[in-house]
């Protein structure tokens with residue numbers, strides 16, 4: 276699945292953390308917070324819990340790759 280930023284139409288979006296209890300309550304309606312990496316716009320998107328989990332896994336994998344790249348450049 277591809278999520279697009281409603282502000283700049285970029286596909287470079289990542290799951291964002293919940294800022295309040297109200298935001299967490301929105302998850303009952305499958306609305307989850309995302310942030311655009313291009314324009315930093317924060318928005319809510321309709322996704323299932325498993326889809327969001329998959330997106331978080333991708334983000335973690337990307338961060339791990341970045342950390343390894345830094346480690347390799349230091350040696």
Ligand SMILES: [Zn+2]
Nearest residue numbers: 280283311314
């Ligand atoms: Zn954007």
